[in-house]
Amino acid sequence: MLHIKCPHCGLRSQNEFSYGGDATVKRPELNKEVSDKGWDNFVYLRKSPRGKHLELWQHISGCRQWIKVERDTLTHEIFKTLKANEEA
Amino acid sequence: MSEIFRLEKGGLINRNKKLSFKFNGKKYFGYEGDTLASALLANGVHLVGRSFKYHRPRGFFGAGVDEPYAIVQMNRNNEVDPNVRATEQELFEGLEAKSVNCWPNVDFDIGAINNFLNKFFPAGFYYKTFMWPKSFWYKIYEPIIRKAAGFGAASIKHDKERYEHKYEYCDLLITGSGPSGLATAYAAAKNGARVILAEDKSRFGGSLLTSDVTIGNQSGQEWAEKIISELKSMPNVIVKNRSQVFGYYDHNMLVMSERVSDHLPKTDKYIPKQRLWYIRAKEVVISSGSIERPLVFGNNDSPGVMLSSAAKEYLKVYGVLVGKKPIVFTNNDSGYETAIEFKKNGIDPIILDTRKDANSEIIKEAKELNINIKFSYVVVAAKGYKKVNSADIAKISDDKKNISNIENIKCDCICVSGFWTPTIHLASQSGNKTKFNEEIDAFIPSQSKQKETTLGAANGVFTLEETIKTSFKKGSELSKQITNKESKVSIPTVVEKKSSNHDKFWCVPLPEGKNYKRFLDFQNDVAVSDIYLALREGYRSIEHVKRYTTLGMATDQGKTSNLNGLQLVSEVENKVVPQVGHTTFRPPYTPVSIGAIVGREIGKHSKPTRKSPMHYWHEKNNAVFVDAGVWLRPRYYKQGNEDLFEASKREAKNVRQNVGVCDVTTLGKIDIKGPDSAEFLNRVYTNAWLKLPVGKARYGVMLREDGIVMDDGTTTRISENHYHMTTTTAQAANVLSHLEYYLQLVWPELNVNVVSSTEQWAGAAIAGPKSRDVLQKLFPDLDVSKEGLPFMGYMEGNLFGVKAKIYRISFSGELAYEVNVESDNGNYMWEKIIEIGKEFNIQPYGTEALSTLRIEMGHVAGSELDGRTIPYDNSLEGLVSKKKDFIGKRSLSKTAYVAPDRQKVVGVIPLDKKTSIPEGSYIVKDAKAKLPNPKLGHVSASCWSVEYDNPFSLAIIKDGKNMIGQKLFALSPLKNKTIPVEIVSSHYVDPKGERVRS
Known part of the structure; x- marks a missing residue:
């Protein structure tokens, strides 16, 4: 079980969090034209890197904040965690 | 039987407390502080089980977690406990255990015939033997293998232990x-x-x-x-x-x-x-x-052959002699320590040391005690079937390749030490x-x-x-x-005897003309010959050798076998051990009971149970409950001998004719506040939200980004910047996370706060043509007329001293209201509604009637919004705004979503108007078509229409729009039914929606 440092609450056990996918994906802006390919990329296509990965987690059983976690997908090492509005 | 192998004194057991126990039905005695193993050995019992594959007699090999053989089935306090190591099970008064993997008993085991047929059970014999004929697998091979496999049998009863x-x-x-x-x-x-x-x-x-x-x-x-x-x-x-x-x-x-x-x-x-x-x-x-490493020689699995450290532990901790005529077979000094302990207790051991010569303090002590030491000597094979009675020993050449001078000497145990792992x-x-x-x-x-x-x-x-x-x-x-x-801690001085180097020799060659089994993995019966075979057949990676031969795959995780296996592979392959590498160690190190892994999360504790504030009223009034997510909801209220079908029909009918009341506390509720709330809702829902006036509710549908319907519900504008959102019971938590995601990550510039208020409000839906009469009596001061409180209107009121919120919304398709009060007042509200509604023939109704009402009205719910459908499929396209952008809108223009024959929800009626259509049935054109019969779609929900008194179902079928009026078939292979049906509009009752507006 991972130990994740919530930037709002501190170190907590993984079972307080839920996983939210790739944190680098940017939603296309509203009311802007998006190509089919661009939209498919946003909705469906994700990289599955071996190694460092910036991902979203929500502290659902805690402060309910969405946070960013930089994690190694192979070793599970967590390098850093960020608030939703912080850039890696 | 008396404890003839127990020493007069010594050991850490409590000799003042004698305990009786039973093994294989026979009564024995031991002491407090014994393990089952030490107590059996004290009684001279060595035969405790049969081996996995060849059913060879097996005894004790270790004294702790490393024990590969002595696995017993416990019967403790009327509960069975399989896979217990006798070396770890502490003795208690009245303990009962028996051997496993033998039939009819450990002494005479029919399966032992495998030992004589061992030529037919080589490594990988499963893969080689049971492949053909294919039909034999289910009927013959599998049942036999299942019967023979495993150590002991788990109980099929509920485990009462905590x-x-x-x-x-x-x-x-x-x-x-x-x-x-x-x-x-x-x-x-x-x-x-x-x-x-x-x-x-x-x-x-x-x-x-x-x-x-x-x-x-x-x-x-x-x-x-x-x-x-x-x-x-x-x-x-x-x-x-x-x-x-x-x-x-x-x-x-x-x-x-x-x-x-x-x-x-x-x-x-x-x-x-x-x-x-x-x-x-x-x-x-x-x-x-x-853990001490075994030495490998012929029949090294016989009862009486054990690790020398285990023999020492039985002696020093339990005061038990594992034998009175021991051979200590060693390649290092550890064996000497065991021999010295034997000698000190009046037993004369013989030490066979594989080394040509060795000198150390320990060896010197052994010599001074006049222990018989034979250097350059090995055990070639143990003799004796159910217990060692002698051993063939021999001199070994300096290069360890040849043995000579084989002689047979009497012994009753062989203590082996092949150094330490x-x-x-x-x-x-x-x-x-x-x-x-x-x-x-x-x-x-x-x-x-x-x-x-x-x-x-x-x-x-x-x-x-x-x-x-x-x-x-x-x-x-x-x-x-x-x-x-x-803080300063002084390190104590240590006095210990120095030892000399160990000998790297560990596997005794076979004497000419003999083919003794020399075991590496004692629990899975893997012998040296099996490894040779695997390597001959081309397996090279240690991981493959492991799986092919099952070396180290038993419940003991190869504690005693891994290294010897590796050494053998590297020797045959002419590689060094680190090149071969070891297999992966995986948890658990020792077997863990399933009960411990599950913990308290069993039965009704496997998930939380949520009850509404009116729960006890429902209970008192004969509600039959159903799980709705983590909630318990009344499914129907039983009257007399009614069954589900009759009760739900009565309840639904009463809603259509008079008035009913339903506990809707479980609906998800989210409080939304902030100046940008309208804009936020406008982006979350598919329809327009900017112009919703205060005091009005609106039905909304929200999508995921892929265009699939995520949830639906009504949201009410309580005040300028305050909204009350409802979600389905099942999706409440997901919707909240979804909203938080967009507010925190995507549109942080929006000034909006969301919080769950599901538990803060108790809700009652009052539905039916007489619901207004009930409401008026509940709130005599309010104008709840058609004009005063129109459809989708909202007002606040005082319910006999309790603050209440009244929403004119309907799930049943009837004139209906939802009244919310703070949870603590839920039961009070409920009882008032029942009391006041009496004169209008009010009846409570459960989820079954609720479903019936919504199905015959054609309202889509969870069974249609199943994570695979878009708004069009659910006939919700009218709610999809063309003007504004919202979550998931871009996906709705995908080719498949706009296909002219796109699936759509329809109504289905059996032609005989009698046969109910099982949910999940396929809709097909031709009931007799060749398989696979192309399916048009599936039946998502079924009910007995109380309006028309015949079965009615909803289905989602391809090109549903153009299917109305067609005669098709509903197939339910599970229920073995073929039902001719007609496709109709999904809005079976009140298609114009006049009642909700009445």
């Missing part, structure tokens, strides 16, 4: 209470660190219990006792015996299984049988010691890249990946002095980093 989980944090977790564990724990505890010291056995001290050493001016055992009692008195230390740390997981999370009550005749009330500890440790010290399982599980140490012929931990340190014998350090010194130092060092405290 198991618990516990979470704990500490600075240092120390696994094993031998010399290194004790020294580390002591030094760390003195520095103020929070320490957990875990010992798998009932007694603390590890090797100190059996070794002949002094620490300070005390014996090793006395020193251990002193340290333990001091640790126990310290508030920052948790000391646990009978506790096995079996798994090392990510981020220094370790799991430990504590056998709280297994050593007692029965589990006390309020105490669990076992407890699983999840321990998050800042630092982990692995002091798990080492560090227990690196936990270190390896943590991700440690282990390395091979040439000096000790074994793997030891090297580069730590997590915060883990391995000390003592587990790290390949086999001298006590070095172990004690490094452990005190490391314990102090690791704890100081955490506590910033350092």
Whole structure:
């Protein structure tokens, strides 16, 4: 079980969090034209890197904040965690 | 039978407390402090089981977790417990156990014929034998294999025992209470660190219990006792015996299984049988010691052949002689220690040492005691079927290739020592890249990946002095980093006998013309010949050899077999061991009971149960409940002998004719506040929200970004910047996370706050043509007329002294209202509604009637919004705004979503108007078409229409729009039904929606 440092609450056990996918994906802006390919990329296509990965987690059983976690997908090492509005 | 193998005195057992127990139906005696193994050995019982594959007689090989044979089935307090190691099971009064893997009994076992047919059971015989004919697999092979497989049988009854989980944090977790564990724990505890010291056995001290050493001016055992009692008195230390740390997981999370009550005749009330500890440790010290390695020779699995360290432990801890005419067969000095203990207790052992010559303090002592030592000698084969009675021994050449001078000598046990294997399982599980140490012929931990340190014998350090010194130092060092405290601890002086180098020889060659089985893996019956075969057949990777031969795959995880297997592979392949590498160590280190893993989360405790404030009213009024997510909801209220069908029909009919009331507390509710709330809702929902006036509700549909409907519900504008959103019961948590995601990550510029208010409000839906009359009587001061409170209107009121919120919304399709009050007042509200509604024939209705009402109205719900449908499929396209953008809109233009024959929800009626259509049925054009019959769609929900008194279903079918009026078939292969049906509009009752507006 991972130990994740919530930037709002501190170190907590993984079972307080839920996983939210790739944190680098940017939603296309509203009311802007998006190509089919661009939209498919946003909705469906994700990289599955071996190694460092910036991902979203929500502290659902805690402060309910969405946070960013930089994690190694192979070793599970967590390098850093960020608030939703912080850039890696 | 008397305990003829028990010494007059000695050992750590309590001789004042005699215990009786039964093994295979026969009564024996032992003492408090015995294990089942030591008590049986004291009674001269060596035959305890039959081997896995060949059903060869098996006895005891070890004295602890490494035991590969002595697995028994326990019967404790009328519960069966399979897969129990007799070497770990402590004796208690009245214990009952029996052998496994034998029939009709361990003494005469029919399966033993496999031993004589062993030519037909080579490595991989499963893969070779049972492949053909294919039809034999289910009927013949599998049942036989299933019957023969496994150790013991699990009970099929519900386990009445209680198991618990516990979470704990500490600075240092120390696994094993031998010399290194004790020294580390002591030094760390003195520095103020929070320490957990875990010992798998009932007694603390590890090797100190059996070794002949002094620490300070005390014996090793006395020193251990002193340290333990001091640790126990310290508030920052948790000391646990009978506790096995079996798994090392990510981020220094370790799991430990504590056998709280297994050593007692029965589990006390309020105490669990076992407890699983999840321990998050800042630092982990692995002091798990080492396990003696077997030597490999003919019939080395016979009862009476055992590890020399085990023989010593039975002698020193339990006062039990494993034999009275022992042979000690060794390639190092450890065997001598066992021989010396035998000699001190009046038994004359013979030592066969594979080495040509060796000298050390220990050997000198053995010589001074006049022990018969034969250098360059080996055991070729053990003789005796159910118990060793003699051994063929021989001289071995200096190059260890040839044996000569074979002679047979009498003996009743053979104690083997092939040097020591560090227990690196936990270190390896943590991700440690282990390395091979040439000096000790074994793997030891090297580069730590997590915060883990391995000390003592587990790290390949086999001298006590070095172990004690490094452990005190490391314990102090690791704890100081955490506590910033350092208290001086003086390291005691150690006196121990020095030993000489071990011999790298471990596998005795076969004498000419003999084909004795020489076992490597004792639990899975893997012999040297099986490894040869696997290599001959082309298996090279150690992982493949392991799986093909099952070497090291048994419940003992290869504790005694792994290294010998590796050595053999490297020898045959002419490689060095590190090139071959070891197989992956995986948790659990020792078997863990399923009960302990599950803990308290069984039966109704497997998920939380949520009850509405009106729950007890429902109970008192004969509600039959159904699980709705984690909620319990009334499915129907039983009157007299009614069944579900009759009751739900009565309840639904009463809503259509008079008025009904339904507990809708479980609906998800989200409070939304902030100046940008309207804009936010406008982006979340598919329809327009900017112009919703205060005091009005609106139905909304929200999508995922892929265009699939996520949820639906009504949202009401309570005041300028305050909205009350409802979600379906099932999606409440997901919708909240979804909203938070967009507010926190995507549109942080929106000034909006959301919070769940599901539990704050109790809700009652009052539905039916007479609902307005009831409402008026509930709120006599309010104008609830058609004009005063129109459809989708909202007002606040006073319900006999209680604040209430009234929403004119409808799920049943009738004129209906939802009244919400604070949860604490829920039951009060409910009783008032029932009381006041009496004169209008009000009846409560459950989820079954609720479904009936919504299905015949054609309202889509969870069975249509099933995570696979878009708004069009549900005839919700009218709610999809063309003008504005919203979540998921871009996806709705995907080719498949705009296909002209896109699926759509329709109504389905059986042509006979009698036969109910099972939910999940396929809709097909031709009932008799060749399989696979192309399906048009499926039936999503079925009910008995109370309006028309015939069955009615909803279905989602391809090109549904153009299917209305068609005669098709509903197929239910599960129920074996073929029903001719007609496709109709999904809006079966009141298609114009006049009633809700009445």
